[in-house]
Amino acid sequence: MTEQEDLEINDIASGSSLSKDAWIRLRKNRPALGGLIILTAFFAIALFTPWIAPYGYEVQDLNLGATGPSQDHWLGTDIFGRDLLTQIMYGGRISLSVGFLATIVALFIGVTWGSIAGFVGGRIDSVMMRLVDILYALPFMIFIILLMVVFGRNMLLLFLAIGAVEWLTMARIMRGQVQNLRQQEFVEAAVAIGLSRSVILVRHIIPNAIGPIIVYTTLTIPSVMLLEAFLSFLGLGIQPPETSWGLLIAYGAETMEEYPWLLLFPGFFLAVTLFSLNFLGDGLRDALDVRGAKD
Amino acid sequence: MIRFVVVRIFQALPVILAVITATFFLIRMAPGGPFDSEKAVMPEVKAALEAQYKLDRPILDQYFSYLADLGEGDFGPSFKYPGRSVNELIAAGMPVTAELGFYALIFAVIVGGLSGVIASLHPNTWRDHLPMTFAMIGICVPSFLLGPSLMLLFGVHLDWFPVSGWGDIPGDKVLPSITLGAAYAAYVSRLSRAGMLEVLSQDYIRTARAKGLSEWRVITQHALRGGLMPLVAFLGPAFAGLLSGSFVVETIFQVPGLGRFYVQAAFNRDYTMILGTTIFLSTLIVIFNLMSDVLAAWMNPRLRSELFNYD
């Protein structure tokens, strides 16, 4: 190769890759972009909570009791005189980490399971997917409740239990993707070139399956957070002294007639987070042009 | 048709058996027996109680005798409500939960279906954006937040509806039903919008228009059936969701349904009750999934002829 050609190839403007196009489309989608910004902010706050929270987590002022929003306590205090904003910030740490960690568990199991089933195919595939079908038919909420009752309420179990429920959809999607891609002519062309199976999987199949996975991951996080909040509300999830948004809502609901802000503020934060995740997920789905996602 | 259903039932049976077995042994693994938490029970009394509930026998023995009882439709006695059987408790709670679930489902299908179809007919106009915004709210505001909020607004401040109970005061069924149905209405709405949009872009809709059919006929005769297919497949899983969703709603509104019994049983370690309810609900859910599968297959002529004619 001559030096001139080397220069030439570097001079040529690069084409527009699909992910670049998707990012441009996503940036035009205001709700999705808004969701992304809010989520980033919440994350940053959750990360730095111990340093930026207005009060200590344990600090209470029994004499003060429950007060509405004020200059000292922006979102008011609960019946023990604890600052609600501080509680929400610490609760957010738990709620967000449950959401993300359990989703990672689901992602890991689901993607592995689904891509093996889809790529290997044949009898192994049908046995693996039959198992998924069977598990799908089970009432998981009841089982999680059962698990929490039997083994006591601990966080690790909560991650695993929720992850174990949510991986099913992920596995189905991943398998569908892999199976679909495997039949594409460009994969056949890769076989015809003489590439090995692992290279085909890594270079040709997985990069093309990533779009839907990102979308579903984004949409799984809110349903996981909802599940955690649901369990905590019933008293079966996170328990004191730790707190989460679901637990705060549960306490708030008990005293909502007297102190409605104790219900409304944690509820607001939970709903806004779920909104942001859903909008971001929908936006990603449109931007990455993933068809027929959850609905 | 019959073969398809029979095959599916035979596939479902091992699932139900697995549920029974897993639940049974899981509960036995739990630390602490049902009578441990009671304050200072005399050892002899405890032994007598355990004998009464067959807890002194080997575990496999217990398992098979439980299976035998189940075979006769007997879920055994309740640990915590002496003298009452689990069957009685289920019989007391189930009608209430079923009624609540039914109203919620009706609410979800009517409100969600209508708004979804309307949205799909006017995509990217306010008639699309408005219901879809509400659907998003329905999905993001969970029942345990929506319930208390509705209570606060319509029960306490406006005083339109009673805030608790079931069938005691007129109107007390409204708020629980809406609370339970809201999230499903949202899902149904999104589902039917997506399904309708998909169908409306099909070639056969253009054919129908080219025939000179009125828009009303095009939609009702040609689009609705295909567009609402995903909805039918969703009904089975939705029912399962409604049942577990009713745990929260029944707790919030103090509805004496199965869900509330279940949560109480979970707290009280009422093993036979947990076991019985789990098995009962699982079976119900498996049956509903089966029915929704059969219905979806039956509605699709292609699947129907494959499944039902080639027996």
Place this chain on the structure above:
Amino acid sequence: MQKINSNHLLKVDGLSVSFVTRNGIARAVEDISFTVDRGKTTAIIGESGSGKSVSCYSLLGLIPTPPGKIDSGSAIFDGQDLLRLSDERLRSIRGRRISMIFQDPMTCLNPFMTIGKQLAEPLICHQRLRRGQARDLSIELLREVGIREPEVTIDCFPHEFSGGMRQRVMIAMALINEPELLIADEPTTALDVTIQAQMLSLITELQNKRDLGVIFISHDLSVVSDFADDVIVMQKGRIVESGDRSSILGSPTHPYTKKLLSAIPRGGKAVSSVRGDDPLVQVKNLNTWFSSARYRTPIRAVSNVSFSILPGEVVGLVGESGSGKSTLGRSIVQLIKPTSGSVKFADLELTKLSNSSMKHQRRFMQIIFQDPFASLNPRMTVFDTLAEPMHLHKIVENKDVTSAVFKIMNDVGLTRSSVRKYPHEFSGGQRQRIAIGRALAVRPKFIVADEPVSALDVTIQSQVLTLIQELIDEYGLTMLFISHDLSVIRKISDRILIMHKGSIVEEGSSSKIFEHPENDYTRALIDAIPGRKLQVS
């Protein structure tokens, strides 16, 4: 409204249609005028995106508004301007006096409704007939369009019919109200050639019987060359030329019309490229069967096929959809494992090779696929796509890969500046050039070309075909060229194989096949080639 007296059944004047898109306003149709007469056929010819369908859909109010908008023009049908009628008045004409048939019969019938119900709908809707009457009429018409046992089949669902049968049902549905004008939008494009021939004669027969005016939309000049009275050629939303059939086909004036005419593949290969007598590829008693869950017996996609290809020879493989021709092509290069039989490549038995030695052999044999949209990895640039096989088989040294990629791009007619672009930034024809380039990147001896031009517009098709011919000479290729189109095959191959239901039914040089076909199926295929008059001229 003033009643305009005219002999024309339909007179379209100055029609312009535009669409609002993300990138501004797109003018789909600009200032077109044409007429259709009773009992006559007006053909509108154009490639994809030329506005031929939009112009007809807009007449009947079938384009969605917005984003579509009819900017100007008139369309006088029986004294009334279709473009200015109220929705309701237009609806009473649509399906009653003007009806349509569409391209893909597989998707144009409602899968949830019986044929009978769909057929009766226009009768009930426009003539207010009762169900029983409508049913009797439907049965009668189904028989007329050639559906056997219409009393029984009327209660079937569309999926129980083949593509050709569905198109017959579509035609029956369009004619059931005895319309005066029929708009046929590529009604035979999705069908096999023999079915296409049946369908064309059916339409002509029904037209003569009913004195029907027909607008026949097609991308293929040869299809309409046998029966159109008037031909309109459209390009980029404008009419570039129009006139009666003989003047358009005989003495075209516009360069685009000339280009379309010259794009029709005609004639055979001029010089044989065969070198040597030892076959490069030898297929013996090859069987490829697929097991299926629904049927007990396996599907015999390829059944006992034997033939050989000499070095430098181009062998054409012709067959209709489902004949097993693609499976055969894939079985030869071992993309599908054959059930039994032997495939020898330069005396090497491919069916017995281990996976790793087969991978090594792939360097010598490549495949080009039909669909240029599916055959390129959407996340790889042209450079990566072309360089990947070179790196794998170490065709050139690493430092020379860039220049080798440029050489191939040059050979397949792509500009250097597009080397960093992704597949979605190219048109269909350009993508097919990339796919061809990828196959050439390993400098193979043998290529299976599986319908490489079928998905392309006619003019692009002839360009790519010419390119393939040049590359065969330049690279000294041996090729199995698979197509459903006999004229394409005839143009490019030294020898032709005719495949039907998994077997080779006839084999021979192209002059032998065309001039002295022995097999009935071969004869049927040759008779079905549209526009034979054009081919001879």
